Amino acid sequence: MKYISTRGQTEPMDFSDVLLMGLAPDGGLMLPDTYPQIDDATLSEWRNLSYPELALAIMSKFATDIPAADLEDIITRTYNADTFGSADITPVRKIEDNLYVLELSNGPTLAFKDVAMQFLGNAFEYVLKQKNKRITIIGATSGDTGSAAEYALRGKENIEVFMLSPHGKMSAFQRAQMYSLTDDNIHNIAIKGMFDDCQDIVKALQQDAEFKAQYDLGTVNSINWGRILAQIVYYFKAYFAVTDSNADKVSFSVPSGNFGNICAGHIAREMGLPIGRLIVATNENDVLNDFFNQGKYQPRAADKTYVTSSPSMDISKASNFERFVYLLLEKDTPRVHELFDGVKQGQGFDLSDVMDTISGQYGFAAGKSTHADRLATIKDLYETHQDLVDPHTADGIKVAKDLQQVGEVIVCAETALPAKFAETITEAVGQIDIARPAHTEGLEDLAQHVTVLDNDAELVAEQIRAHVQAVA
Numbered sequence: 098m099k100y101i102s103t104r105g106q107t108e109p110m111d112f113s114d115v116l117l118m119g120l121a122p123d124g125g126l127m128l129p130d131t132y133p134q135i136d137d138a139t140l141s142e143w144r145n146l147s148y149p150e151l152a153l154a155i156m157s158k159f160a161t162d163i164p165a166a167d168l169e170d171i172i173t174r175t176y177n178a179d180t181f182g183s184a185d186i187t188p189v190r191k192i193e194d195n196l197y198v199l200e201l202s203n204g205p206t207l208a209f210k211d212v213a214m215q216f217l218g219n220a221f222e223y224v225l226k227q228k229n230k231r232i233t234i235i236g237a238t239s240g241d242t243g244s245a246a247e248y249a250l251r252g253k254e255n256i257e258v259f260m261l262s263p264h265g266k267m268s269a270f271q272r273a274q275m276y277s278l279t280d281d282n283i284h285n286i287a288i289k290g291m292f293d294d295c296q297d298i299v300k301a302l303q304q305d306a307e308f309k310a311q312y313d314l315g316t317v318n319s320i321n322w323g324r325i326l327a328q329i330v331y332y333f334k335a336y337f338a339v340t341d342s343n344a345d346k347v348s349f350s351v352p353s354g355n356f357g358n359i360c361a362g363h364i365a366r367e368m369g370l371p372i373g374r375l376i377v378a379t380n381e382n383d384v385l386n387d388f389f390n391q392g393k394y395q396p397r398a399a400d401k402t403y404v405t406s407s408p409s410m411d412i413s414k415a416s417n418f419e420r421f422v423y424l425l426l427e428k429d430t431p432r433v434h435e436l437f438d439g440v441k442q443g444q445g446f447d448l449s450d451v452m453d454t455i456s457g458q459y460g461f462a463a464g465k466s467t468h469a470d471r472l473a474t475i476k477d478l479y480e481t482h483q484d485l486v487d488p489h490t491a492d493g494i495k496v497a498k499d500l501q502q503v504g505e506v507i508v509c510a511e512t513a514l515p516a517k518f519a520e521t522i523t524e525a526v527g528q529i530d531i532a533r534p535a536h537t538e539g540l541e542d543l544a545q546h547v548t549v550l551d552n553d554a555e556l557v558a559e560q561i562r563a564h565v566q567a568v569a
């Protein structure tokens with residue numbers, strides 16, 4: 098299988114090259130040139146596979162330049178009960194009739210990003226070794242992404258990680274998760290500034306071509322194709338968990354920000370998984386809700402993005418959205434290029450003429466959840482079902498309940514555990530004991546390792562020079 102760019106100006110590439118990439122050289126996103134088609138007989142075969150077996154069956158269709166035995170090794174080292182708490186990896190639990198929760202957050206950092214990032218860590222290490230290369234990952238995080246990346250890349254060979262976070266802006270739990278790591282290849286840097294300042298520093302360093310080449314800079318952000326691929330697997334797993342026959346349809350409600358998670362659902366649906374609807378749930382940052390209801394995309398500027406109680410969805414420019422628009426526009430790469438150049442300049446676009454395709458052929462629907470909705474949903478689930486969900490998952494459930502049609506089975510993605518967002522849980526249901534996985538007990542008491550720097554890219558560059566050998 099070859100990979101191409103949504104903007105059509107990049108030579109076709111193999112999986113292992115795409116894996117280490119951020120944006121394509123032409124500014125687009127990399128995608129497989131076709132989505133493999135899964136027929137009914139294959140679906141039936143896959144129904145009884147374990148998570149790692151299913152992951153191998155799906156991923157081997159995309160990662161065609163990695164020998165099957167090596168891919169299997171990467172997968173079995175990634176998806177096991179030690180890392181994800183159970184052999185199911187992503188179990189499904191029932192909330193009420195026709196409404197389920199897909200548990201994606203039982204990994205090391207208690208958020209769904211672990212499912213993909215743990216795979217990426219092992220896959221990166223493997224590919225770097227094969228190519229005799231190294232990589233210096235620099236990233237900016239306001240919480241979930243940074244910790245998931247650090248827990249995936251800690252101790253990996255030929256990988257150094259410099260993770261920038263806004264000084265004093267993360268929760269005590271998030272700080273403890275990241276800063277307590279003691280691995281030599283993990284470098285936490287707290288910037289005296291906001292998340293956007295961290296992101297600007299990362300951009301500035303990435304744009305310095307000489308520095309980038311000297312230190313082999315790379316990223317693991319949400320546009321990485323390997324992350325999307327790893328996320329396709331659990332849509333199949335969840336479908337099999339809640340159906341008896343391939344004749345049944347299942348819809349998914351997904352708390353969304355950068356459109357990475359639901360993009361994987363969209364690809365699973367395109368591969369032939371009998372998904373009914375793909376429901377995009379947003380918080381107050383409702384740019385995607387507007388698009389999937391009206392066909393108009395108008396991203397907000399970073400400084401117009403609301404700070405909400407489902408913070409991992411506080412995104413106003415969905416970085417993976419271009420992958421869907423490419424397909425929607427029937428692979429018209431010049432048009433995709435034009436539209437997203439406009440987005441870069443702060444313009445929006447209007448595709449309301451293909452609204453029927455968006456909701457019909459592609460099965461998309463969307464809804465929005467606010468702070469009050471999220472609190473009410475958490476409280477209601479807790480009081481009615483003794484089930485505690487985190488604020489992001491609550492957004493997904495709220496929207497699912499609003500949009501659910503008679504007889505429609507909906508699986509809601511659980512994108513984080515409540516323990517990560519204790520403050521909002523307490524606001525919703527009062528002071529209660531919030532269950533925490535054993536491996537996080539006492540986390541906040543551990544010594545923390547972080548370098549606090551002024552908001553200046555040069556100071557970060559100095560840190561990289563101090564820890565990584567430059568190549569001439």
Ligand SMILES: *Cc1c(COP(=O)(O)O)cnc(C)c1O
Nearest residue numbers: 241353354355356357358409512
């Ligand atoms: C990252 C994240 C999301 C949003 O996922 P996308 O793939 O960016 O749409 C939702 N909830 C939580 C808890 C997250 O960490």
